Amino acid sequence: MTRPTARVLALLELLQTGGTHTVGELAGRLGVDERTVRRYVTHLTDLDIPVRSVRGRYGGYRLAPGYRMPPLMLTDDEAVAVLLGLLTSHSTTSVHAADSATAKLRRVLPARLGARLDALMNTAEFTTGARAEVPVETAVLLDIAAATREHRLVAIGYTDRNGQHSQRTVHPYGLVAHSGRWYLTAMDNNSDDLRQFRLDRITETTTLPETFTPPTEFDPTTHLVSALATAPYRHEVSIRVQGTPTQIRPLLPATIATLHEIDSPPTDPTPWVRVLIRAEHLDWIPPVLAALNRPFVIEHPDALNDAVCALGQRLTAATTSGAIPPTGNADD
Known part of the structure; x- marks a missing residue:
């Protein structure tokens, strides 16, 4: 891009x-x-x-004759921090200001650092409202961005979520910042599968001389969001919710749930949607269901029924434990 x-x-x-x-x-x-x-x-x-x-x-x-912008003395870490702040600040009111500041920053940086930041600008993508918060080594981020832009293979050291370390060679297709983390979508030579790697788990990188041809029309952001929503987790959750996908989607985005419209019988034209969620923990789902403020039926697992009942009991206890007396005068 x-x-x-x-x-x-x-x-x-x-x-x-x-x-x-x-x-x-x-x-x-x-x-x-x-x-x-x-x-x-x-x-x-x-x-x-x-x-x-x-x-x-x-x-x-x-x-104009004699015009030359002076170099700006920033470390790699400082420059990346400023640039990422600008790239993630785009909105309907700030996009022009962010672009202007980005152009000024890029132009006054030394050539070596500027070239590395160009690679990051041209390869990084961001999901809506995303800003990476999990620390990533600046050298890893810039090396992966350069390899992605140049379509070069990269040897990485990687530690998975189980703490297992491995050496891999990957074809980097795209960098995406999502939900506080940086992800690399890449073809993994070890497994010959398209995978997502968290950059904070990459311990080392070596850019190789070999090049590759990326797939045409490949969208790293769309692929990442889909992969995260369908990744295997401890719980497979299925819930029927009364409403339309448009009404339900704001509280259950595509990154955490898939929605399927259910055919309604002729005797009941009310629309229903089946919500499928893969989750490591269930404790966050009952508050979301309550926030939907719509009738729902938990199909499985039974443990989610227990979690919803527990939330209801806590809310009931909170309302019957005695009100806190108001402060101040009644006429305030």
């Missing part, structure tokens, strides 16, 4: 080589049309970068 911000930065790099560049030349180098080049130039001028328009037969764009 190539981000528009990265192309704007690439345009600035071309202009800094000096001289006047025609719109056609820039479009060819960036792989976009001429109208898009003009839009990118507008982005640069909005950042107060002095791009000059040259008219005439040999006209085009150039930077």
